[in-house]
Amino acid sequence: MTASIVADHLRKTFGTTLAVNDLNLNIAAGEIYGLVGSDGAGKTTSMRLLVGALKADSGDAWIGGFSVNRQTEQVRAQIGYLSQRFPFYEDLSVLENIRFFAEVRGLSRQEWLPRCMEILKFVDLEAFKDRRAGQLSGGMKQKLGLASALVTRPKVLLLDEPTTGVDPVTRQDFWQLLIRLVTTPSVGEAGEGKGEGIAVILSTPYMDEAARCQRVGFMRLGRMIAEGTPSQLRASLEGCILEVRGRSLPAMRQVAVKIKGVEDVRAFGDKLHLRVARGQAEPVLAALARAFPVSSGDGVEARLVPPTLEDVFISLSESKD
Amino acid sequence: MNSRLISILRKEFIQIARDKRTLVMILVIPIMQLFLLGYSATSDVRNVPLAVFDQCRCAESRSLLEAYRAADYFKLAYMVGSENEIRVLIEKGDARGGIIIPPDYNTALAEGKAEVAFILDGSDASTGTTALAAATLIGQSQTTQLMVQRLERSGMNASNFQPPLQVLTRVWYNPDLVSSHFMIPGVIGMILYAITSILTATSVVRERERGTIEQLIVTPIRPWELVVGKILPYAILAFINTLEVLAISHWWFGMPVRGDLSLILACSGLLVLSGLGIGLFASTIANTQQEAMLTVWMTLLPSIFLSGFFFPLEAMPKFLQWVSYIIPLRYYLVIIRALLIKGVGAGAIWGEILPLAVFGVAIMAAASVRFRKRLD
Numbered sequence: 001m002t003a004s005i006v007a008d009h010l011r012k013t014f015g016t017t018l019a020v021n022d023l024n025l026n027i028a029a030g031e032i033y034g035l036v037g038s039d040g041a042g043k044t045t046s047m048r049l050l051v052g053a054l055k056a057d058s059g060d061a062w063i064g065g066f067s068v069n070r071q072t073e074q075v076r077a078q079i080g081y082l083s084q085r086f087p088f089y090e091d092l093s094v095l096e097n098i099r100f101f102a103e104v105r106g107l108s109r110q111e112w113l114p115r116c117m118e119i120l121k122f123v124d125l126e127a128f129k130d131r132r133a134g135q136l137s138g139g140m141k142q143k144l145g146l147a148s149a150l151v152t153r154p155k156v157l158l159l160d161e162p163t164t165g166v167d168p169v170t171r172q173d174f175w176q177l178l179i180r181l182v183t184t185p186s187v188g189e190a191g192e193g194k195g196e197g198i199a200v201i202l203s204t205p206y207m208d209e210a211a212r213c214q215r216v217g218f219m220r221l222g223r224m225i226a227e228g229t230p231s232q233l234r235a236s237l238e239g240c241i242l243e244v245r246g247r248s249l250p251a252m253r254q255v256a257v258k259i260k261g262v263e264d265v266r267a268f269g270d271k272l273h274l275r276v277a278r279g280q281a282e283p284v285l286a287a288l289a290r291a292f293p294v295s296s297g298d299g300v301e302a303r304l305v306p307p308t309l310e311d312v313f314i315s316l317s318e319s320k321d
Numbered sequence: 322m323n324s325r326l327i328s329i330l331r332k333e334f335i336q337i338a339r340d341k342r343t344l345v346m347i348l349v350i351p352i353m354q355l356f357l358l359g360y361s362a363t364s365d366v367r368n369v370p371l372a373v374f375d376q377c378r379c380a381e382s383r384s385l386l387e388a389y390r391a392a393d394y395f396k397l398a399y400m401v402g403s404e405n406e407i408r409v410l411i412e413k414g415d416a417r418g419g420i421i422i423p424p425d426y427n428t429a430l431a432e433g434k435a436e437v438a439f440i441l442d443g444s445d446a447s448t449g450t451t452a453l454a455a456a457t458l459i460g461q462s463q464t465t466q467l468m469v470q471r472l473e474r475s476g477m478n479a480s481n482f483q484p485p486l487q488v489l490t491r492v493w494y495n496p497d498l499v500s501s502h503f504m505i506p507g508v509i510g511m512i513l514y515a516i517t518s519i520l521t522a523t524s525v526v527r528e529r530e531r532g533t534i535e536q537l538i539v540t541p542i543r544p545w546e547l548v549v550g551k552i553l554p555y556a557i558l559a560f561i562n563t564l565e566v567l568a569i570s571h572w573w574f575g576m577p578v579r580g581d582l583s584l585i586l587a588c589s590g591l592l593v594l595s596g597l598g599i600g601l602f603a604s605t606i607a608n609t610q611q612e613a614m615l616t617v618w619m620t621l622l623p624s625i626f627l628s629g630f631f632f633p634l635e636a637m638p639k640f641l642q643w644v645s646y647i648i649p650l651r652y653y654l655v656i657i658r659a660l661l662i663k664g665v666g667a668g669a670i671w672g673e674i675l676p677l678a679v680f681g682v683a684i685m686a687a688a689s690v691r692f693r694k695r696l697d
Contacts (some may be wrong), residue, residue, distance in 0.1 A: 051539045053696045081539045085532035091339045092332065103328035104540045122626050148536075 004029045004156050004199030009059035010049050012222075019045040021222040023059070027215075029155070030197030032180055034213030035202055038317055042222040043203035044084055047160045050201070051081045064155050077106065080149030084160040086141050090134025094144055097133050100152045112151070119147045123177055139170030146177060157181075159202040163209065175212060178202075207310040216309070218316050226316055230309055237307035237315060238280060239281055242274040246292060246300035259287045264314065273305075275315060325542055329550025333524075337554055347520070351512040351562050352569060358508045359501045359574050366451040370398035372407045372416040385437065385588035389420065390461045394455040407440060420451065430467070494662045502577070506571045506657040507630040510650050512566060513589060514596045515561050515621055520555045521600025522613035530609055534694060544694045552597045559593045560586070570661075579664025588656045588670075591677045595649035600686030604640045605691040624650040652677040 007025035011018075020042045035043050048054040050061050052072040058066055066074040088097045095116060102112040120126045120172050123143040129137065133144060142162055149157060149197045163171045182197045199210075202213075211218045218226040226233060246252050252272055256265045261280030266273045276284045285302055292300040337344060371389070375382050389395050395418075399410055408417035421438040429435040439456045443449045472664055495502045528534040535546065563586065570576035578585070600613075607613035626632070627641060628650035634642055645651045652673040659665045667674065 048535075051534055053538045055695060076539050076541050079539065081536070082533040084533060085535070087532045087536035089332070089533060090531070091336055096332075096335065100328055100332045101536065101540065104325045104537075104542050106541060108324075115327060255356065292334075 003027060004064055005033075005050065005201055007059070008061065009049065010046070010056050010061060011058045012045055012049055012054060012056055014242050020049060023224055025217070027199050027201055031200050031215065032178065032182060032200045032202070032213045034202060034210040034216045035219060036204060036207070036210045036216060036313060037219035041219040043219055044160055046219070047158055047201075047203060050158060051079060052076065078154060079152035079156045079158060080152065080158060081158045082145040082149045082162055084164070086145070088133045088148070091132060093130050093132055094120070094136070094229055095129040098148050098151055101148045105152045106135055107152060113142040119151050119168070123147045124173075137199040139166050139173070142166055142170065142174060146174070150181070157198055157200045159200065161203050161205065163238065164205060171209070176277060207308065209315055211309050218313065220317060225319070226312075233251055233309060233312045234307045237275070237311055239276060239304060240276055241305050241307045241311050242276060242281060242284060243305040244274060244288065244300055244302045245270070247298060252292070252300060255291045256288070259284055264318065266314070273311065275311060323546060326546045326550055329542070329546060330393060330553060333550060333554045347516060347558055347562070348565070351516070351566050354512060355505065355508050355566055355569055358504050366394050366448050367451050368396045368454060369417045369448070370396050372399040372401050372410045372419040373397050374404060374407055374426040375422045376418065377422050379427040381430050382422045383425045383543075385422070385463055386420070388459055392455065392459055394452060396447070399600065411440070411442050413689050429457050433526050466638065501574050502662060503658070505576050506573060506661055507654055509563065509570070510592060510628070510653045510657055511593050511625060512562060514624060516562060516652055517555055517559045517593050517596030518600035518603070518617045519599050519614060520558070521552050522603040522607065523610045524555070525551050525601065525604035526613040528608050538694050538696065542694070544692055545689065547694070548601065548689055548692055552601065556593055556597060559584050559596070563589045565569060576661060578661055580660030581666070584659070584667055585660050586676070588653065588660065588674060591674070591681050592649060592653040594681030595677065595684060598681060598688050601688035602684060605688060624648050627651065629654050646676075647680070649677055649680045
């Protein structure tokens with residue numbers, strides 16, 4: 001199985017800012033790949049490089065086997081791309097928007113209407129097909145975006161923060177759609193029913209979404225600093241996250257930051273998460289027990305917990321290298 | 322025809338049709354401008370209010386004043402009792418000039434050495450010049466009349482009297498020297514140029530501002546398809562504007578349309594090409610619609626002042642005359658005035674058609690080269 005999305009040492013600078021530095025990707029058909037990173041990490045620039053909206057300073061990318069640098073138009077015939085900003089004409093209706101982007105991407109007059117209706121039904125926007133895009137709710141706008149990206153049955157889907165600013169229920173819907181898409185050959189697939197599925201790369205600032213991806217890449221300052229399945233990434237912090245509950249969060253925090261081996265202290269609702277250096281969990285637990293003796297009636301309850309992707313993300317965002 | 326182009330055109334037309342306010346403005350603004358400039362921007366001098374200080378109050382002074390009254394140029398608005406009153410009226414702007422007739426006007430006239438003062442407010446130089454010429458002419462014709470009368474009284478047969486030199490004037494093409502016939506072709510040119518350049522620039526930049534350009538970029542649309550798809554609708558609107566303005570000029574302002582209509586439209590097409598090119602070029606520089614508007618404005622102002630729209634180019638300093646050679650409106654105004662008023666054929670205006678065409682093609686080519694299908 002050949003990789004659908006390949007990035008080979010992509011590099012892009014804006015003036016003196018290094019936006020994307022030596023980006024390598026290898027994403028297979030049927031895979032949902034999540035690109036995460038804080039604002040300004042280079043996610044959007046990476047996406048734009050992959051679709052050829054920006055020209056890389058060096059390096060190249062291949063989409064479905066075509067070079068972005070040299071075969072840009074063939075690449076564009078393969079992809080569905082949804083940019084971060086709502087990229088539709090607010091004065092056109094849902095159907096008119098999809099029709100326009102379907103036609104300029106090569107669908108004939110006979111093809112576009114049944115395909116549009118099929119897609120609108122798929123994303124549950126059928127009832128709103130004649131509404132002006134500017135009058136859609138945030139969630140419906142995202143669905144329109146997905147519908148428009150899907151209407152040509154692309155082999156590769158690139159979604160730049162598709163769920164940012166969308167409420168949790170709609171995000172849930174959106175993910176159900178996406179999962180159905182990679183598993184339902186009839187809607188998503190470009191080939192002749194070979195069941196290969198499409199490749200999806202999406203960027204997201206939400207860690208719960210990253211956890212749904214088959215593979216996740218962490219970007220920081222334009223560089224990919226970690227990549228792997230969610231479990232692999234979490235494993236890197238196995239045995240390093242302590243959850244602490246007690247009477248007073250501020251008091252616990254004051255003590256915790258001074259304990260040797262504690263790298264990070266963060267409040268998670270009514271408890272604290274401590275990240276400790278590898279192998280330091282036992283000494284830190286002991287130190288906590290000494291600081292808050294049970295006998296004083298002020299004891300804390302501390303235990304090792306499995307790391308979340310958010311813990312991994314914070315740890316990676318703060319790493320010095 | 323190319324199906325992607327058709328899709329873009331259909332989309333543009335839907336958008337234009339839905340934006341009712343802009344559409345109405347596109348169709349109504351030319352009419353408004355035509356009426357405003359057709360009536361207001363006139364250098365014709367009429368009814369200039371004068372203050373009269375007649376110290377003689379005799380038959381002779383009345384006859385002189387009657388001559389001024391009879392001409393359309395002046396209105397004897399105030400009869401005053403002192404020189405100072407004239408000053409006050411002119412300072413307040415109630416009068417634009419004054420006539421002072423001395424107390425001994427009739428006796429001095431009999432002796433052949435009468436003097437009359439004509440005062441003119443020179444703060445508005447353009448009407449001032451015309452009014453001054455009119456005042457002098459009226460005075461001279463009055464003098465001639467008086468001479469004839471005196472010769473008759475002295476027993477000569479005045480009917481044989483002929484001035485030794487007479488300049489016979491013939492005004493061609495616009496015999497009544499109606500200034501609106503000079504202004505209207507300018508208005509036509511300005512409207513075509515302004516509408517096409519502003520609308521093209523803002524419509525392209527709007528795609529960038531709203532983020533839709535990013536989506537367009539990743540489609541297989543070719544840059545030229547996008548360019549043509551964006552500008553063709555505005556070219557068509559400009560064409561409608563041309564016919565609209567020509568029709569109103571002709572039937573309302575009595576503007577002659579003596580030249581060949583197809584030649585007029587073809588030459589207007591060349592100006593439209595320049596306007597579209599400038600607009601497209603501005604859109605490649607600007608990031609927001611506001612920037613695009615200002616960029617186009619920067620080219621509009623010199624176009625208006627250095628095209629011979631209001632002021633004759635021949636009277637300008639050499640440097641500005643040189644600058645005017647890169648202004649498409651300059652060529653178009655010569656062409657359209659010649660076609661409408663003189664009714665010449667293409668042969669007489671090749672010298673203007675050619676540079677206008679060259680400019681249009683060049684700016685379009687430059688804009689197309691700059692117009693890339695990328696974000697950076």
